[in-house]
Amino acid sequence: MSPKRRKLFGRRTAAASATRATSASETPEQTSLRLSQMASRSAACISTESTAVRTERLASAGSVMSSRRARLSTEERLVQNSQDAIRVSRAKASESPTQTILRRLRNASTTACSRALENPEQTNSCRLRNARATASSRFSEQPQQTANRRLRNASATASARTLERPVQIVNHRLSNFRPTVSARASENPGVRRARLNNNGQIAKTDAQRRGSAFK
Numbered sequence: 089m090s091p092k093r094r095k096l097f098g099r100r101t102a103a104a105s106a107t108r109a110t111s112a113s114e115t116p117e118q119t120s121l122r123l124s125q126m127a128s129r130s131a132a133c134i135s136t137e138s139t140a141v142r143t144e145r146l147a148s149a150g151s152v153m154s155s156r157r158a159r160l161s162t163e164e165r166l167v168q169n170s171q172d173a174i175r176v177s178r179a180k181a182s183e184s185p186t187q188t189i190l191r192r193l194r195n196a197s198t199t200a201c202s203r204a205l206e207n208p209e210q211t212n213s214c215r216l217r218n219a220r221a222t223a224s225s226r227f228s229e230q231p232q233q234t235a236n237r238r239l240r241n242a243s244a245t246a247s248a249r250t251l252e253r254p255v256q257i258v259n260h261r262l263s264n265f266r267p268t269v270s271a272r273a274s275e276n277p278g279v280r281r282a283r284l285n286n287n288g289q290i291a292k293t294d295a296q297r298r299g300s301a302f303k
Contacts, residue, residue: 119182127190134194146201189251215271231297 114122134142157165183191206214229237252260275283 116182119178120184120187123179123182124184124187127187127194130194131190134197142201143205146198147205150202192248 111119137145160168180188203211226234249257272280
């Protein structure tokens, strides 16, 4: 690393450390205010962006994130994922209902733009990667964690559904239907059998858990 880049890296590291120290010493009210200001600034910037600028920004951010993750070892990636999960959990806990709605809208917009830029190979790779991560996470869950996750997901889904307009409901159902049909059509017999067996095992496990809960 050249001296100039080393100096710049040191400044960025120092600034990041100072930011983390400031965030750690914040009260919940200060954290809520800071997040609200960040959300307002972000929403204002996104609302004035053109489609081309937004596409370029998302592509650049995705490329940078991908290159950073590629340089991490498995242990470093696990540590980073854990730290990110804690940070996100704290941020969500301090959100107001308005901030939650803004965050979900911003995430939905970002995801939609990112998906629109993907080619079929990238889409399949993303789905496989997400499926592996989900399977690994489910395998390591305790029964209580599984119950908490399902309750949390059900609550979030119900909250999102109550905010939907009729047109959004129709679009939501269509957007879910098309990938499902596409995925089913591309399945080979072995994948289909594995999916059906997996669904059967999940249904059986759920029935057993419900039965034990009423004993």
